[in-house]
Amino acid sequence: EPEVTQTPSHQVTQMGQEVILRCVPISNHLYFYWYRQILGQKVEFLVSFYNNEISEKSEIFDDQFSVERPDGSNFTLKIRSTKLEDSAMYFCASRKLAGASTDTQYFGPGTRLTVL
């Protein structure tokens, strides 16, 4: 069964460094998302992406964050200058089509980002 994959599984970085988290969504899906989950807290929406542009973003997704679909398969989240509070699990998700009946989002296994 097709699944969303994410790399790396764990990324450790120094505060102020740039990180790129990578995702390969399910191949015939058109909508892509990033969520994050700080330890012990709820899963939070960051951004949605469709047709090569951001369709919606949350307050968390400030100028330090960017997303890109550099080719036909990868979807990346970049954090330009990491802060301690960026430490979290980051989940990529994808969805096939529009419409309530196809709202289902499938999640990747996550990347644990640790900022020191």
Add this chain to the structure above:
Amino acid sequence: TQLLEQSPQFLSIQEGENLTVYCNSSSVFSSLQWYRQEPGEGPVLLVTVVTGGEVKKLKRLTFQFGDARKDSSLHITAAQPGDTGLYLCAGARGSWGKLQFGAGTQVVVTP
């Protein structure tokens, strides 16, 4: 920000017992998804409910979407230790379908 409240936060039961987890909001959702999440892993989809009043069954798990599409429940019949895990509900809203998650219900089933 509209909240999606899950209750209870924690549920510990014996094998063979039944349990129900609730997910409530003041907002209407276009659909509601239930996931199960293991520690350090991503949410794994259990079911999506779309129509008000809809009931879906997945083996011993029964999911219901409220008539007004604001609430949902997950009922597990004859729970087994393998049902132990964190159950999350997530409501989809808006044109782009972003998900709003509940805080989760940790279920522990002891033999």
